[in-house]
Amino acid sequence: MIITMKKNAPDSEMHAIIENLEGMGLKVTLIQGADYNVFGVVGDTTRVDEKLIAANPHVDHVARVAAPFKKANRLFHPQDTIVDVAGVKVGGQENVVVIGGPCSVEGEEPLLEIAKGVKEAGGAMLRGGAYKPRTSPYAFQGMGSEGILCMVKAREKYGLPIVSELMSESKLPEFEEYVDLIQVGARNMQNFDLLKALGKSTKPVLLKRGLSNTIEEWIMAAEYIMAGGNENVIMCERGIRTFEKYTRNTLDLSVIPILKEKTHLPIIIDPSHATGDSKLVESMSLAAIAAGADGLIIEVHNNPKCAWSDGAQSLTPPAFAQVIEKGRKIAQVIGRDI
Amino acid sequence: MIITMKKNAPDSEMHAIIENLEGMGLKVTLIQGADYNVFGVVGDTTRVDEKLIAANPHVDHVARVAAPFKKANRLFHPQDTIVDVAGVKVGGQENVVVIGGPCSVEGEEPLLEIAKGVKEAGGAMLRGGAYKPRTSPYAFQGMGSEGILCMVKAREKYGLPIVSELMSESKLPEFEEYVDLIQVGARNMQNFDLLKALGKSTKPVLLKRGLSNTIEEWIMAAEYIMAGGNENVIMCERGIRTFEKYTRNTLDLSVIPILKEKTHLPIIIDPSHATGDSKLVESMSLAAIAAGADGLIIEVHNNPKCAWSDGAQSLTPPAFAQVIEKGRKIAQVIGRDI
Amino acid sequence: MIITMKKNAPDSEMHAIIENLEGMGLKVTLIQGADYNVFGVVGDTTRVDEKLIAANPHVDHVARVAAPFKKANRLFHPQDTIVDVAGVKVGGQENVVVIGGPCSVEGEEPLLEIAKGVKEAGGAMLRGGAYKPRTSPYAFQGMGSEGILCMVKAREKYGLPIVSELMSESKLPEFEEYVDLIQVGARNMQNFDLLKALGKSTKPVLLKRGLSNTIEEWIMAAEYIMAGGNENVIMCERGIRTFEKYTRNTLDLSVIPILKEKTHLPIIIDPSHATGDSKLVESMSLAAIAAGADGLIIEVHNNPKCAWSDGAQSLTPPAFAQVIEKGRKIAQVIGRDI
């Protein structure tokens, strides 16, 4: 941690800061310049609240050198974490995992048909939303518990682990009972009460990146879950909000090598929400695999134009099968498989 | 609503769409071009799910003409809403309301001292965080219920209505009992379960704009609360996330005239979180008042360098008093007061 | 300057860096931590190329403590620069200067009529585009030299100094002969050849902030002009590009106090381009004055609906007069005038 003091900061203030930090077991070195004085602080600075230091009016700037996360940090946990989702392994050098399914569950019949398509195409898990975060209170809000039970039926029939989004701690018991991989949506990435509740769960968590959250904030959200005791976190990039409006969001594939360097957690890509456009899903899926993603989560619907939400970004089962087929060849080039 | 069909969309598809929309009581007009066919749809399109229409592969683009919100819409509710917060009126041509207080409640003694400063300076309400959304699980998470009770003490002593942030529906009963104005923080602006719970509350809600939410999404979040029956919503701009990193966020003051045109709700400005820098608070406060804001919410601490969070952006009570004094003169120029 | 070395950087590399920096007359201090080694570098680091240091694979991160600009730096030039534009003074505690005029010059007659309105309303200078940066090659590109001559006629008749945008070094002689304040548009803020050419000019320059340029990049663009010898630079904020699309750009008024702290240059605000909406111009103008702006540049047209470009954001002369009238009262509250 580097603390830059303002010109003319009184010695008494500088000593107070030094004492305070040394009292926390940290080592402090002073660098004196003509216009600035700078402290270098070394040791375990994870628990130092940089805002508290920056609040001192004699402090110009505080910068972290060490990352503010520990549990998720590759530095302290060099081997890849492989998350086991009801038998499907995600991460490390395991096969690239492709998850498919509808944005919203719309009933048992249509879900089973889609699940069949996902299974036959080579999909490894089934996704489906039962509780839906919708911008408008007047839009379809999801089937709720009934939707979860449809997912369970599909799992029974096709043997695919199921993924669904949890929007409130109050539904966690239901998800712990029925769902194999609990998704935290982009809008709830910093719903800290939800993250804390998941920290006490034993189910693996799929943590989507928030619409405009930095990579560091995203890792810190994983750290919330891990600090609670649940280390089964899979990161999921789904596009960030930028000035560009041609796509719904801007897919940031550079997070794949970055997360692999900074953390030991698996990273999967959601090209459907990132682009909002089914025509772009295949090329972004192949790109993600080439860049080293551990998996994909893709919206699949057998009749996209009748989908109750997000049909515009859904693939039909044959298109989904084609992504897997081409993706497999890409995966093989970089030493993996699907 | 304008629906642009792709070139060569079959007539059968176009008729299916027309029938569907007419079945919802809407009026549809077709415009035929050489390269495109366009439908104009008029009537109450609030409940039309545009994603569902856009999902049709023959549809190129769907654009709303009418706003997707009703309860918050100035068009259907021309007079200003004035929200009564335990006797303090916010909105319309009422006085500009200045809310002050610490980011986090740190104990009864220090809070009472700050509350005294806020009261003497002419502040109209007291803010104070008891449950704190913090990026790091290792940072101070707030005093919880104890902090709420400190706020209650300060209200008893100084007669200031109290404002605090609610992070989870599970704490709503506590807030309904004790808090006068319930704040929804930026990170929870699209925590739809929380919004729905607040829709059933009778307490006024201070709805902060999300870090990267559009004005329309923000109004839709208000619409969630209002659709549930609670029309006492005060909007609060606190800066948006942009590429610029000199300030913590970029304060978007243009929302003041925009919200006044599109909605009938009061709008207040938070210059402390927007800038993250106490040196910028005064000028942004004066600017907000000049632009027509109904209020300000400002962080105040009597010893910012010892504040447990966000000290760098806190004003001392004398600096806060100076903002009110200068702000009052600006308010008088535009026909209001503080 | 703070240089963070990677864990396990060899001593030889660290010594090479130290020697190199000491050879430039800088003082280097080493801070050793368990996981990192950090150098603090003090002295005149303006000419150190941080990218060159960051290129060393053993270096983790380079951060500047001192600002990379000198000529524009308030630290080395504490008193306000007041720029004299053909007798109109801009900056310091001088009157707030309001510049009005059409986006594009459309002919002598209409320009004279607008100039009359600007003059009568109390405007201090006349703006008008003769060379227009247009997104489409098929849109009106401006009247060119003929437009400049219309501006000159208007100056002769109404005594207002004239402001116009220069798009290419090749036209600089024309501008030096005729124009009083040479505008660099947002799209050319980092057209470094243009900035260098202006550094050799004696005419004052109005430097607009680029669409997505940081405050530091903007000051560095001013530094280009000043390093060439021309210290008469007026900064102009005109909105930045963000995710929000309701306004054309997001007006960042916090730059007013920030530039006043970091530099000694005058700062004016362009609410017309920032918002793209005439309905928002008045409130943003008043906000800018309240925040301490040294001036405003506002689009004025006597028949906005027939304007050849940007009519949607133009005020009529009476609306412009009203902004000045209200703005004057705000200016007086903060100890200035218009």
Next chain:
Amino acid sequence: MIITMKKNAPDSEMHAIIENLEGMGLKVTLIQGADYNVFGVVGDTTRVDEKLIAANPHVDHVARVAAPFKKANRLFHPQDTIVDVAGVKVGGQENVVVIGGPCSVEGEEPLLEIAKGVKEAGGAMLRGGAYKPRTSPYAFQGMGSEGILCMVKAREKYGLPIVSELMSESKLPEFEEYVDLIQVGARNMQNFDLLKALGKSTKPVLLKRGLSNTIEEWIMAAEYIMAGGNENVIMCERGIRTFEKYTRNTLDLSVIPILKEKTHLPIIIDPSHATGDSKLVESMSLAAIAAGADGLIIEVHNNPKCAWSDGAQSLTPPAFAQVIEKGRKIAQVIGRDI
């Protein structure tokens, strides 16, 4: 084009607009709603200035349905454009073209060494900056003409066509004489005088996307060059500016399928400037190829830690060779080659 009129727009205004548009040979249809009236306009709207229409105070909103570009439009030019750069073909189903070389030319010796590495690795062209756009006036500005001559030497020796950035129209004759592919940098993407000058050149142009320019603005910049008569434009994505600061910019690979759909021009990717980090270049290169890019432009330096600019993002020749080797296998999976 869809024109939404405000509620209560007088009939006379609506007729005036209709007459005006019909006078331009367009067909206008009126759709009447309770709260809005909407015009649908069909025909060649490329030359309609939407700002002029939006300026009418009775108009609420103007939206284009047809794209505002023609020459670059896939709709009017269905076959892929293949640009011939001194014998190297770019676009269509041609081989993926990999361009390598230093950010800045630093002298003949070092350039020849790098060129040798690029050639041996399988690179198809040599890049090298002679005129450098640098944020600071105190940073190295490039070798100028001397640098161009070094590039010519390298071409003579290794037979690689050369690519260099043009910053000012005044140097166009020099570039036309010596350079094979003239680069327009991100900062000059909307330097319209430069684009117009290039429209009259016969040399192919590499048009980088601006830091925060939309896809449409970028295509319109190509349209400027093409409208002038030069149809040899290669588009180059180099990352956009977002809130995320871990990478220098955010690489937007979705532009690959989007440009392929909307235009017929080749698209290449610059992973070096996009990420600013050599560790991320390989994975982003492979991703780009998998997504269908027609080429890559990569910074290569044989001693990155001594590079005069941007060393941190440069690959060594062996690392560059490895990217080509792996990239070739990815290309073969999707039916191309390198």
